[in-house]
Amino acid sequence: MTAVRTPPRRAGRVAPTAGLRGPRRFRKALLYLALAGGAVPTLLPFVWLLRSALMQDTQMFVAPPEWIPSPFQWSNFTEALTAQPFWLYFVNTVIIAVISVVGTVLTCSVAAFSFSRLRWRGRNVAFAVLLSGVMLPYAVTLIPTFVMWQELGALDTFVPLTVPSWFAGAGGGVFNVFLLRQFFLTIPFELDEAAYIDGASPWRVFWTIVMPLSKPAIVVVTIFTFIGTWNDFLGPLLYLNDEEKYTLSLGLASFQSIYLTQWGYLMAASAAVIAPIIALFFFLQRYFIEGVTLTGIKN
Amino acid sequence: MAGMSGQRRMERRWGLLMALPAILGFVIFTAGPMVASLAFSLTDWQVGGTPAFVGLGNYTELAGDELFWTSLGATTYYTLGAVPLVLIVSFAVAMLLNQKVRGLPLWRTIFYLPTLVPAIANVVLWIWIFNPDFGLLNSLLRQAGLPTGQWVYDEAMAVPSLIVMSTWGFGNTMVIFLAGLQGVPRHLYEAVSIDGGGAWRRFWHVTLPMMTPTIFYNLVVGVVGTFQVFNQAYVMTEGGPNNATLFYVYYLFRMAFRESEMGYASALAWVLFMIIVVITFLLFRNARRWVYYEMAGAR
Structure with a gap:
Protein backbone atom coordinates (compact mmCIF):
# COMPACT_ATOMS: atom_id res chain seq x y z
CA MET A 1 0.00 0.00 0.00
CA THR A 2 2.70 2.49 0.97
CA ALA A 3 4.55 1.74 -2.21
CA VAL A 4 1.51 2.70 -4.22
CA ARG A 5 0.89 5.89 -2.30
CA THR A 6 4.35 7.41 -2.33
CA PRO A 7 4.92 8.04 -6.04
CA PRO A 8 2.20 10.69 -6.54
CA ARG A 9 3.47 12.58 -3.50
CA ARG A 10 7.01 12.66 -4.88
CA ALA A 11 5.64 13.71 -8.22
CA GLY A 12 3.82 16.51 -6.42
CA ARG A 13 7.08 17.95 -5.23
CA VAL A 14 8.41 18.03 -8.74
CA ALA A 15 5.33 19.47 -10.44
CA PRO A 16 3.15 21.15 -7.81
CA THR A 17 0.12 22.01 -9.92
CA ALA A 18 -0.19 18.58 -11.48
CA GLY A 19 0.53 16.91 -8.18
CA LEU A 20 -2.01 18.82 -6.15
CA ARG A 21 -4.82 17.73 -8.35
CA GLY A 22 -4.24 14.04 -7.74
CA PRO A 23 -4.47 14.05 -3.92
CA ARG A 24 -7.26 16.59 -4.01
CA ARG A 25 -9.33 14.47 -6.28
CA PHE A 26 -8.46 11.46 -4.15
CA ARG A 27 -9.60 13.33 -1.06
CA LYS A 28 -12.85 14.36 -2.73
CA ALA A 29 -13.52 10.75 -3.67
CA LEU A 30 -12.79 9.70 -0.10
CA LEU A 31 -15.21 12.34 1.19
CA TYR A 32 -18.07 11.16 -0.97
CA LEU A 33 -17.24 7.57 -0.15
CA ALA A 34 -17.48 8.36 3.57
CA LEU A 35 -20.78 10.19 3.07
CA ALA A 36 -22.20 7.30 1.09
CA GLY A 37 -20.89 4.95 3.77
CA GLY A 38 -22.87 6.90 6.33
CA ALA A 39 -25.95 7.25 4.15
CA VAL A 40 -26.37 3.51 3.55
CA PRO A 41 -26.95 2.47 7.19
CA THR A 42 -29.07 5.61 7.68
CA LEU A 43 -31.40 4.76 4.81
CA LEU A 44 -31.37 0.98 5.17
CA PRO A 45 -34.05 0.85 7.92
CA PHE A 46 -36.35 2.91 5.66
CA VAL A 47 -35.79 0.52 2.78
CA TRP A 48 -36.42 -2.40 5.13
CA LEU A 49 -39.61 -0.74 6.35
CA LEU A 50 -40.99 -0.15 2.84
CA ARG A 51 -39.94 -3.52 1.54
CA SER A 52 -41.61 -5.27 4.48
CA ALA A 53 -44.72 -3.12 4.24
CA LEU A 54 -45.23 -4.25 0.65
CA MET A 55 -44.35 -7.92 1.02
CA GLN A 56 -46.31 -11.10 1.55
CA ASP A 57 -45.46 -12.94 4.76
CA THR A 58 -44.23 -16.00 2.87
CA GLN A 59 -41.66 -13.94 1.00
CA MET A 60 -40.55 -12.21 4.16
CA PHE A 61 -39.55 -15.44 5.82
CA VAL A 62 -37.06 -16.68 3.24
CA ALA A 63 -33.31 -16.73 3.66
CA PRO A 64 -31.31 -15.06 2.27
CA PRO A 65 -33.65 -12.06 2.53
CA GLU A 66 -35.25 -10.70 -0.62
CA TRP A 67 -35.42 -6.97 -1.18
CA ILE A 68 -37.94 -6.55 -3.96
CA PRO A 69 -41.51 -7.51 -3.06
CA SER A 70 -43.10 -9.82 -5.59
CA PRO A 71 -45.94 -9.40 -5.85
CA PHE A 72 -46.35 -5.94 -4.35
CA GLN A 73 -48.76 -6.58 -1.48
CA TRP A 74 -50.58 -3.25 -1.43
CA SER A 75 -53.35 -4.90 0.55
CA ASN A 76 -51.09 -4.81 3.63
CA PHE A 77 -51.88 -1.13 3.84
CA MET B 1 -44.42 63.87 31.89
CA ALA B 2 -48.04 62.91 32.41
CA GLY B 3 -48.12 61.24 29.02
CA MET B 4 -44.96 59.32 29.81
CA SER B 5 -46.32 57.91 33.04
CA GLY B 6 -49.55 57.04 31.23
CA GLN B 7 -47.50 55.05 28.77
CA ARG B 8 -45.68 53.37 31.66
CA ARG B 9 -48.92 52.48 33.37
CA MET B 10 -50.34 51.05 30.18
CA GLU B 11 -47.19 48.98 29.59
CA ARG B 12 -47.32 47.60 33.09
CA ARG B 13 -50.98 46.69 32.88
CA TRP B 14 -50.64 45.06 29.46
CA GLY B 15 -47.31 43.50 30.37
CA LEU B 16 -48.77 41.63 33.31
CA LEU B 17 -51.89 40.70 31.38
CA MET B 18 -49.95 39.29 28.45
CA ALA B 19 -47.52 37.39 30.65
CA LEU B 20 -50.40 36.00 32.70
CA PRO B 21 -50.98 32.75 30.75
CA ALA B 22 -47.30 31.91 31.02
CA ILE B 23 -47.13 32.76 34.72
CA LEU B 24 -50.32 30.83 35.48
CA GLY B 25 -49.00 27.93 33.43
CA PHE B 26 -45.82 27.92 35.45
CA VAL B 27 -47.73 27.92 38.73
CA ILE B 28 -50.32 25.30 37.70
CA PHE B 29 -48.22 22.95 35.62
CA THR B 30 -44.68 23.35 36.94
CA ALA B 31 -44.24 24.89 40.39
CA GLY B 32 -47.46 23.51 41.87
CA PRO B 33 -46.92 19.90 40.75
CA MET B 34 -43.27 20.15 41.76
CA VAL B 35 -44.16 21.03 45.34
CA ALA B 36 -47.04 18.54 45.32
CA SER B 37 -44.82 15.69 44.21
CA LEU B 38 -42.35 16.53 46.98
CA ALA B 39 -45.25 16.36 49.43
CA PHE B 40 -46.53 13.11 47.88
CA SER B 41 -43.08 11.61 48.21
CA LEU B 42 -43.35 11.90 52.00
CA THR B 43 -46.50 9.80 52.09
CA ASP B 44 -47.58 6.23 51.69
CA TRP B 45 -50.36 6.60 49.16
CA GLN B 46 -52.14 4.08 46.99
CA VAL B 47 -54.58 5.40 44.42
CA GLY B 48 -58.05 5.56 45.92
CA GLY B 49 -56.78 5.52 49.50
CA THR B 50 -55.82 8.42 51.72
CA PRO B 51 -52.18 9.45 51.92
CA ALA B 52 -50.43 8.66 55.19
CA PHE B 53 -47.40 10.73 56.18
CA VAL B 54 -44.31 8.56 56.43
CA GLY B 55 -41.58 11.20 56.48
CA LEU B 56 -38.51 10.06 54.60
CA GLY B 57 -39.77 6.47 54.70
CA ASN B 58 -40.02 6.20 50.91
CA TYR B 59 -36.47 7.44 50.48
CA THR B 60 -35.00 4.96 52.96
CA GLU B 61 -37.03 2.23 51.31
CA LEU B 62 -35.60 3.33 47.98
CA ALA B 63 -32.05 2.87 49.17
CA GLY B 64 -32.80 -0.79 49.87
CA ASP B 65 -34.85 -1.34 46.71
CA GLU B 66 -32.89 -3.59 44.40
CA LEU B 67 -34.96 -2.66 41.36
CA PHE B 68 -34.25 1.02 41.98
CA TRP B 69 -30.53 0.35 41.74
CA THR B 70 -31.06 -1.91 38.73
CA SER B 71 -33.00 0.82 36.94
CA LEU B 72 -30.43 3.44 37.85
CA GLY B 73 -27.66 1.17 36.55
CA ALA B 74 -29.49 0.39 33.29
CA THR B 75 -30.23 4.07 32.66
CA THR B 76 -26.66 5.13 33.40
CA TYR B 77 -25.32 2.40 31.13
CA TYR B 78 -27.66 3.51 28.35
CA THR B 79 -26.77 7.18 28.78
CA LEU B 80 -23.02 6.53 28.92
CA GLY B 81 -23.28 4.56 25.69
CA ALA B 82 -25.81 6.55 23.71
CA VAL B 83 -24.69 10.12 24.39
CA PRO B 84 -20.99 9.81 23.40
CA LEU B 85 -21.86 7.65 20.40
CA VAL B 86 -24.43 10.12 19.11
CA LEU B 87 -22.03 13.01 19.72
CA ILE B 88 -19.17 11.33 17.86
CA VAL B 89 -21.25 10.15 14.91
CA SER B 90 -23.06 13.47 14.48
CA PHE B 91 -19.85 15.46 14.81
CA ALA B 92 -18.08 13.28 12.25
CA VAL B 93 -20.92 13.55 9.74
CA ALA B 94 -21.22 17.29 10.34
CA MET B 95 -17.46 17.59 9.63
CA LEU B 96 -17.96 15.75 6.35
CA LEU B 97 -20.88 17.96 5.38
CA ASN B 98 -18.90 21.08 6.26
CA GLN B 99 -16.47 20.35 3.41
CA LYS B 100 -17.34 21.69 0.01
CA VAL B 101 -19.92 19.02 -0.69
CA ARG B 102 -22.05 19.01 -3.79
CA GLY B 103 -25.76 18.43 -3.05
CA LEU B 104 -25.51 19.47 0.58
CA PRO B 105 -29.30 19.80 1.11
CA LEU B 106 -29.80 16.25 -0.15
CA TRP B 107 -27.14 14.77 2.15
CA ARG B 108 -28.43 16.76 5.09
CA THR B 109 -31.95 15.52 4.43
CA ILE B 110 -30.78 11.91 4.26
CA PHE B 111 -29.07 12.11 7.64
CA TYR B 112 -31.91 14.09 9.17
CA LEU B 113 -34.68 11.76 8.00
CA PRO B 114 -34.55 9.25 10.91
CA THR B 115 -35.21 12.01 13.47
CA LEU B 116 -38.57 12.60 11.82
CA VAL B 117 -39.83 9.09 12.51
CA PRO B 118 -42.41 9.28 15.32
CA ALA B 119 -41.11 7.60 18.47
CA ILE B 120 -43.53 4.68 18.48
CA ALA B 121 -43.20 3.98 14.75
CA ASN B 122 -39.45 4.03 15.38
CA VAL B 123 -39.78 1.43 18.14
CA VAL B 124 -42.05 -0.82 16.05
CA LEU B 125 -39.63 -0.62 13.11
CA TRP B 126 -36.67 -1.57 15.29
CA ILE B 127 -38.48 -4.50 16.88
CA TRP B 128 -38.61 -5.90 13.37
CA ILE B 129 -35.00 -4.96 12.62
CA PHE B 130 -33.87 -6.74 15.80
CA ASN B 131 -36.03 -9.82 15.11
CA PRO B 132 -33.64 -12.76 15.63
CA ASP B 133 -35.08 -14.94 12.84
CA PHE B 134 -35.95 -12.65 9.95
CA GLY B 135 -34.92 -9.19 11.09
CA LEU B 136 -32.69 -6.91 9.03
CA LEU B 137 -29.70 -7.13 11.34
CA ASN B 138 -29.44 -10.89 11.57
CA SER B 139 -30.30 -11.33 7.89
CA LEU B 140 -27.36 -9.15 6.91
CA LEU B 141 -25.01 -10.81 9.39
CA ARG B 142 -26.04 -14.25 8.23
CA GLN B 143 -25.45 -13.29 4.62
CA ALA B 144 -22.00 -12.00 5.48
CA GLY B 145 -21.25 -15.24 7.27
CA LEU B 146 -20.97 -13.50 10.62
CA PRO B 147 -22.41 -14.72 13.92
CA THR B 148 -25.93 -13.48 14.62
CA GLY B 149 -27.30 -12.16 17.93
CA GLN B 150 -30.49 -12.10 19.95
CA TRP B 151 -30.27 -8.28 20.36
CA VAL B 152 -33.00 -6.89 22.60
CA TYR B 153 -33.97 -10.44 23.57
CA ASP B 154 -30.56 -11.07 25.13
CA GLU B 155 -29.88 -9.74 28.61
CA ALA B 156 -26.33 -8.69 27.82
CA MET B 157 -27.08 -7.26 24.38
CA ALA B 158 -30.33 -5.43 25.15
CA VAL B 159 -28.90 -2.08 26.24
CA PRO B 160 -26.18 -1.99 23.54
CA SER B 161 -28.89 -2.75 20.98
CA LEU B 162 -30.97 0.18 22.18
CA ILE B 163 -27.86 2.37 22.07
CA VAL B 164 -27.38 1.48 18.40
CA MET B 165 -31.04 2.23 17.79
CA SER B 166 -30.76 5.65 19.43
CA THR B 167 -27.73 6.49 17.32
CA TRP B 168 -29.87 6.21 14.21
CA GLY B 169 -31.59 9.45 15.28
CA PHE B 170 -28.43 11.59 15.33
CA GLY B 171 -29.83 14.11 12.83
CA ASN B 172 -30.84 16.85 15.26
CA THR B 173 -27.46 16.88 16.96
CA MET B 174 -25.77 16.85 13.57
CA VAL B 175 -27.66 19.90 12.30
CA ILE B 176 -26.66 21.84 15.42
CA PHE B 177 -23.02 20.81 14.97
CA LEU B 178 -23.17 21.80 11.31
CA ALA B 179 -24.46 25.26 12.22
CA GLY B 180 -21.64 25.56 14.76
CA LEU B 181 -19.02 24.51 12.24
CA GLN B 182 -20.25 27.04 9.72
CA GLY B 183 -19.84 29.71 12.37
CA VAL B 184 -16.12 29.09 12.91
CA PRO B 185 -14.33 32.20 11.56
CA ARG B 186 -12.45 31.51 8.33
CA HIS B 187 -9.50 33.71 9.27
CA LEU B 188 -8.55 31.32 12.07
CA TYR B 189 -8.08 28.54 9.55
CA GLU B 190 -6.09 30.84 7.30
CA ALA B 191 -3.83 31.76 10.20
CA VAL B 192 -3.01 28.10 10.82
CA SER B 193 -2.39 27.54 7.11
CA ILE B 194 -0.01 30.50 6.95
CA ASP B 195 1.89 28.98 9.85
CA GLY B 196 2.23 25.85 7.74
CA GLY B 197 -0.30 23.81 9.67
CA GLY B 198 -2.09 20.92 7.95
CA ALA B 199 -5.58 19.56 8.21
CA TRP B 200 -4.93 17.87 11.53
CA ARG B 201 -3.62 21.07 13.14
CA ARG B 202 -6.55 23.02 11.76
CA PHE B 203 -8.89 20.52 13.36
CA TRP B 204 -7.05 20.27 16.66
CA HIS B 205 -6.23 23.95 17.18
CA VAL B 206 -9.18 25.69 15.55
CA THR B 207 -12.22 23.49 14.89
CA LEU B 208 -12.25 21.58 18.14
CA PRO B 209 -11.68 24.52 20.52
CA MET B 210 -14.18 26.71 18.66
CA MET B 211 -16.75 23.91 18.75
CA THR B 212 -16.54 23.19 22.48
CA PRO B 213 -19.58 25.38 23.37
CA THR B 214 -21.68 23.51 20.80
CA ILE B 215 -20.35 20.16 22.00
CA PHE B 216 -21.17 21.17 25.56
CA TYR B 217 -24.71 22.19 24.64
CA ASN B 218 -25.34 18.90 22.84
CA LEU B 219 -23.78 17.00 25.73
CA VAL B 220 -26.05 18.57 28.38
CA VAL B 221 -29.21 18.27 26.28
CA GLY B 222 -28.24 14.72 25.35
CA VAL B 223 -27.57 13.55 28.90
CA VAL B 224 -30.72 15.11 30.36
CA GLY B 225 -32.89 13.74 27.55
CA THR B 226 -31.35 10.28 27.42
CA PHE B 227 -31.63 9.84 31.16
CA GLN B 228 -35.42 10.09 30.79
CA VAL B 229 -35.75 7.34 28.16
CA PHE B 230 -39.13 5.63 28.33
CA ASN B 231 -40.74 4.51 25.05
CA GLN B 232 -38.28 1.75 24.17
CA ALA B 233 -38.73 0.11 27.56
CA TYR B 234 -42.50 0.43 27.48
CA VAL B 235 -43.26 -0.80 23.97
CA MET B 236 -40.24 -2.88 23.06
CA THR B 237 -38.78 -4.69 26.04
CA GLU B 238 -41.11 -4.06 28.99
CA GLY B 239 -37.95 -3.59 31.01
CA GLY B 240 -36.63 -7.03 30.15
CA PRO B 241 -34.99 -9.37 29.60
CA ASN B 242 -34.42 -9.93 33.31
CA ASN B 243 -34.71 -6.16 34.00
CA ALA B 244 -31.77 -5.36 31.72
CA THR B 245 -33.68 -2.40 30.23
CA LEU B 246 -35.66 -1.41 33.30
CA PHE B 247 -35.05 2.29 32.62
CA TYR B 248 -35.67 4.72 35.44
CA VAL B 249 -38.73 6.53 34.12
CA TYR B 250 -40.26 3.24 33.05
CA TYR B 251 -39.78 1.87 36.59
CA LEU B 252 -41.34 5.06 37.95
CA PHE B 253 -44.25 4.74 35.53
CA ARG B 254 -44.82 1.14 36.58
CA MET B 255 -44.75 2.08 40.26
CA ALA B 256 -47.22 4.90 39.78
CA PHE B 257 -49.67 3.54 37.23
CA ARG B 258 -49.41 -0.25 37.61
CA GLU B 259 -48.72 -0.70 41.31
CA SER B 260 -50.56 2.54 42.17
CA GLU B 261 -47.81 3.48 44.63
CA MET B 262 -48.09 7.22 44.09
CA GLY B 263 -46.03 8.17 47.15
CA TYR B 264 -43.15 5.86 46.33
CA ALA B 265 -43.20 6.87 42.65
CA SER B 266 -43.06 10.55 43.66
CA ALA B 267 -39.97 9.82 45.72
CA LEU B 268 -38.48 8.17 42.63
CA ALA B 269 -39.31 11.31 40.64
CA TRP B 270 -37.56 13.57 43.14
CA VAL B 271 -34.49 11.38 43.26
CA LEU B 272 -34.39 11.57 39.45
CA PHE B 273 -34.68 15.34 39.66
CA MET B 274 -31.81 15.51 42.14
CA ILE B 275 -29.67 13.20 39.99
CA ILE B 276 -30.26 15.40 36.94
CA VAL B 277 -29.49 18.55 38.92
CA VAL B 278 -26.22 17.04 40.19
CA ILE B 279 -25.20 15.79 36.74
CA THR B 280 -25.96 19.16 35.16
CA PHE B 281 -24.07 20.95 37.93
CA LEU B 282 -21.04 18.70 37.50
CA LEU B 283 -21.12 19.15 33.73
CA PHE B 284 -21.23 22.91 34.09
CA ARG B 285 -18.45 22.99 36.69
CA ASN B 286 -16.33 20.73 34.55
CA ALA B 287 -17.12 22.86 31.49
CA ARG B 288 -14.89 25.69 32.71
CA ARG B 289 -11.92 23.47 32.12
CA TRP B 290 -12.59 22.62 28.51
CA VAL B 291 -15.28 24.83 27.01
CA TYR B 292 -13.94 27.84 25.17
CA TYR B 293 -15.96 31.03 25.49
CA GLU B 294 -14.88 34.06 23.56
CA MET B 295 -16.58 36.27 26.14
CA ALA B 296 -14.53 34.83 28.99
CA GLY B 297 -11.46 36.71 27.79
CA ALA B 298 -13.35 39.97 27.46
CA ARG B 299 -14.64 39.86 31.01
Missing part, protein backbone atom coordinates in the same frame (compact mmCIF):
# COMPACT_ATOMS: atom_id res chain seq x y z
CA THR A 78 -55.63 -1.45 3.39
CA GLU A 79 -55.84 -4.41 5.77
CA ALA A 80 -53.70 -2.82 8.48
CA LEU A 81 -55.37 0.55 8.26
CA THR A 82 -58.85 -0.93 8.48
CA ALA A 83 -58.03 -3.54 11.16
CA GLN A 84 -58.04 -0.63 13.59
CA PRO A 85 -59.66 2.74 12.95
CA PHE A 86 -56.40 4.49 12.03
CA TRP A 87 -58.36 7.13 10.18
CA LEU A 88 -60.06 8.05 13.44
CA TYR A 89 -56.70 8.06 15.25
CA PHE A 90 -55.42 10.37 12.56
CA VAL A 91 -58.33 12.76 13.04
CA ASN A 92 -57.87 12.67 16.83
CA THR A 93 -54.17 13.39 16.51
CA VAL A 94 -54.80 16.28 14.14
CA ILE A 95 -57.43 17.76 16.49
CA ILE A 96 -55.08 17.58 19.47
CA ALA A 97 -52.15 18.90 17.44
CA VAL A 98 -54.08 21.85 15.99
CA ILE A 99 -55.52 22.93 19.36
CA SER A 100 -52.06 22.63 20.94
CA VAL A 101 -50.31 24.52 18.15
CA VAL A 102 -52.79 27.40 18.18
CA GLY A 103 -52.63 27.64 21.98
CA THR A 104 -48.87 27.46 22.12
CA VAL A 105 -48.28 30.00 19.36
CA LEU A 106 -50.80 32.49 20.75
CA THR A 107 -49.95 32.36 24.43
CA CYS A 108 -46.20 31.97 23.94
CA SER A 109 -45.92 34.90 21.56
CA VAL A 110 -48.10 37.10 23.79
CA ALA A 111 -45.84 36.26 26.73
CA ALA A 112 -42.71 36.73 24.64
CA PHE A 113 -44.00 40.16 23.58
CA SER A 114 -44.53 41.12 27.21
CA PHE A 115 -41.10 39.84 28.23
CA SER A 116 -39.27 41.58 25.40
CA ARG A 117 -41.10 44.81 24.52
CA LEU A 118 -43.14 45.93 27.52
CA ARG A 119 -41.53 47.33 30.65
CA TRP A 120 -42.93 46.26 33.98
CA ARG A 121 -41.41 45.71 37.37
CA GLY A 122 -40.27 42.16 38.11
CA ARG A 123 -40.28 41.26 34.44
CA ASN A 124 -36.78 39.86 34.21
CA VAL A 125 -37.07 37.91 37.45
CA ALA A 126 -40.37 36.43 36.31
CA PHE A 127 -38.82 35.44 33.01
CA ALA A 128 -35.81 33.78 34.65
CA VAL A 129 -38.04 31.82 37.04
CA LEU A 130 -40.25 30.77 34.15
CA LEU A 131 -37.32 29.62 32.10
CA SER A 132 -35.91 27.52 34.94
CA GLY A 133 -38.93 25.25 34.46
CA VAL A 134 -37.39 23.96 31.22
CA MET A 135 -34.78 22.04 33.20
CA LEU A 136 -37.35 20.17 35.26
CA PRO A 137 -37.65 16.49 34.28
CA TYR A 138 -41.18 15.73 33.14
CA ALA A 139 -41.33 12.81 35.58
CA VAL A 140 -41.44 15.22 38.53
CA THR A 141 -44.69 16.89 37.48
CA LEU A 142 -46.20 13.74 35.97
CA ILE A 143 -47.96 12.29 39.02
CA PRO A 144 -49.46 15.45 40.56
CA THR A 145 -50.62 16.62 37.13
CA PHE A 146 -52.29 13.27 36.58
CA VAL A 147 -53.93 13.42 40.01
CA MET A 148 -55.13 16.95 39.27
CA TRP A 149 -56.83 15.95 36.02
CA GLN A 150 -58.27 12.92 37.74
CA GLU A 151 -59.77 15.11 40.47
CA LEU A 152 -61.18 17.43 37.82
CA GLY A 153 -62.76 14.47 36.05
CA ALA A 154 -60.83 15.19 32.87
CA LEU A 155 -59.40 11.70 32.36
CA ASP A 156 -60.20 10.09 29.03
CA THR A 157 -60.71 13.46 27.35
CA PHE A 158 -58.43 15.62 25.21
CA VAL A 159 -58.38 18.27 27.96
CA PRO A 160 -55.14 17.17 29.71
CA LEU A 161 -53.43 16.92 26.32
CA THR A 162 -54.49 20.33 24.99
CA VAL A 163 -55.26 22.76 27.81
CA PRO A 164 -51.65 23.07 29.10
CA SER A 165 -50.58 24.41 25.72
CA TRP A 166 -52.93 27.38 26.25
CA PHE A 167 -50.78 28.35 29.22
CA ALA A 168 -47.71 29.17 27.13
CA GLY A 169 -47.05 25.50 26.48
CA ALA A 170 -46.55 24.84 30.21
CA GLY A 171 -43.37 23.09 31.30
CA GLY A 172 -41.09 22.41 28.35
CA GLY A 173 -43.17 24.67 26.11
CA VAL A 174 -41.66 27.66 27.89
CA PHE A 175 -38.71 27.20 25.60
CA ASN A 176 -40.91 28.61 22.84
CA VAL A 177 -41.33 31.82 24.84
CA PHE A 178 -37.56 32.08 24.97
CA LEU A 179 -37.22 31.46 21.24
CA LEU A 180 -39.87 34.00 20.28
CA ARG A 181 -38.50 36.55 22.73
CA GLN A 182 -35.06 36.26 21.12
CA PHE A 183 -36.65 36.89 17.77
CA PHE A 184 -38.81 39.81 18.93
CA LEU A 185 -35.71 41.53 20.34
CA THR A 186 -34.31 41.81 16.81
CA ILE A 187 -37.26 43.92 15.60
CA PRO A 188 -36.57 47.68 15.82
CA PHE A 189 -38.22 49.28 18.84
CA GLU A 190 -38.84 52.52 16.91
CA LEU A 191 -41.79 50.79 15.26
CA ASP A 192 -43.51 50.36 18.62
CA GLU A 193 -42.77 53.89 19.73
CA ALA A 194 -44.20 55.37 16.57
CA ALA A 195 -47.37 53.34 17.00
CA TYR A 196 -47.75 54.33 20.65
CA ILE A 197 -47.46 57.99 19.68
CA ASP A 198 -50.32 57.36 17.27
CA GLY A 199 -52.31 56.07 20.25
CA ALA A 200 -52.03 52.35 19.60
CA SER A 201 -52.47 49.86 22.43
CA PRO A 202 -49.79 47.23 23.17
CA TRP A 203 -52.12 44.59 21.81
CA ARG A 204 -52.34 46.47 18.51
CA VAL A 205 -48.55 46.78 18.37
CA PHE A 206 -48.24 43.08 19.05
CA TRP A 207 -50.83 42.00 16.53
CA THR A 208 -50.22 44.41 13.65
CA ILE A 209 -46.49 45.09 13.93
CA VAL A 210 -44.55 42.41 15.81
CA MET A 211 -46.44 39.29 14.77
CA PRO A 212 -46.42 39.95 11.00
CA LEU A 213 -42.65 40.54 11.18
CA SER A 214 -42.03 37.31 13.10
CA LYS A 215 -43.33 34.75 10.65
CA PRO A 216 -40.13 32.67 10.52
CA ALA A 217 -40.04 32.23 14.31
CA ILE A 218 -43.75 31.46 14.43
CA VAL A 219 -43.38 28.82 11.74
CA VAL A 220 -40.56 27.22 13.72
CA VAL A 221 -42.64 27.11 16.91
CA THR A 222 -45.59 25.75 14.92
CA ILE A 223 -43.54 22.96 13.38
CA PHE A 224 -41.91 21.84 16.59
CA THR A 225 -45.12 21.96 18.62
CA PHE A 226 -46.91 20.04 15.91
CA ILE A 227 -44.22 17.35 15.77
CA GLY A 228 -44.03 17.18 19.55
CA THR A 229 -47.77 16.58 19.82
CA TRP A 230 -47.77 14.19 16.89
CA ASN A 231 -45.02 12.09 18.51
CA ASP A 232 -46.24 12.28 22.08
CA PHE A 233 -46.82 8.84 23.50
CA LEU A 234 -46.74 9.11 27.28
CA GLY A 235 -49.46 11.78 27.40
CA PRO A 236 -52.09 9.87 25.41
CA LEU A 237 -51.02 6.66 27.18
CA LEU A 238 -51.77 8.20 30.57
CA TYR A 239 -54.92 10.09 29.74
CA LEU A 240 -56.81 8.22 27.02
CA ASN A 241 -58.54 4.91 27.68
CA ASP A 242 -61.36 4.78 25.16
CA GLU A 243 -60.08 3.40 21.86
CA GLU A 244 -62.21 5.91 19.98
CA LYS A 245 -60.03 8.67 21.42
CA TYR A 246 -56.66 7.11 20.63
CA THR A 247 -53.97 9.08 18.84
CA LEU A 248 -51.84 7.57 16.07
CA SER A 249 -48.96 6.76 18.43
CA LEU A 250 -51.22 5.09 20.92
CA GLY A 251 -53.09 3.28 18.16
CA LEU A 252 -49.86 2.01 16.65
CA ALA A 253 -48.63 0.75 20.03
CA SER A 254 -51.88 -1.09 20.65
CA PHE A 255 -51.85 -2.42 17.09
CA GLN A 256 -48.33 -3.70 17.69
CA SER A 257 -49.38 -5.53 20.85
CA ILE A 258 -52.17 -7.33 18.95
CA TYR A 259 -50.48 -8.09 15.61
CA LEU A 260 -47.17 -9.08 17.22
CA THR A 261 -45.84 -11.10 14.31
CA GLN A 262 -47.83 -9.71 11.38
CA TRP A 263 -44.82 -7.85 10.11
CA GLY A 264 -46.40 -6.80 6.83
CA TYR A 265 -49.28 -5.12 8.63
CA LEU A 266 -47.06 -3.64 11.31
CA MET A 267 -44.70 -2.09 8.81
CA ALA A 268 -47.55 -0.81 6.65
CA ALA A 269 -49.14 0.85 9.69
CA SER A 270 -45.78 2.31 10.76
CA ALA A 271 -45.15 3.65 7.28
CA ALA A 272 -48.57 5.27 7.31
CA VAL A 273 -47.80 6.97 10.63
CA ILE A 274 -44.40 8.16 9.43
CA ALA A 275 -45.54 9.43 6.01
CA PRO A 276 -47.40 12.62 7.06
CA ILE A 277 -44.41 13.91 9.03
CA ILE A 278 -41.99 13.21 6.20
CA ALA A 279 -44.37 14.93 3.78
CA LEU A 280 -44.55 17.93 6.10
CA PHE A 281 -40.78 18.00 6.24
CA PHE A 282 -40.41 18.17 2.48
CA PHE A 283 -42.81 21.08 2.31
CA LEU A 284 -41.18 23.03 5.10
CA GLN A 285 -37.61 21.76 4.90
CA ARG A 286 -35.96 25.16 5.16
CA TYR A 287 -37.81 26.02 8.38
CA PHE A 288 -37.02 22.65 9.93
CA ILE A 289 -33.28 23.04 9.61
CA GLU A 290 -33.46 26.70 10.62
CA GLY A 291 -35.50 25.74 13.64
CA VAL A 292 -33.13 23.06 14.88
CA THR A 293 -30.26 25.43 14.30
CA LEU A 294 -32.04 28.17 16.22
CA THR A 295 -32.62 25.91 19.20
CA GLY A 296 -28.97 24.90 19.17
CA ILE A 297 -27.51 28.37 19.02
CA LYS A 298 -29.60 29.57 21.95
CA ASN A 299 -26.60 29.47 24.28
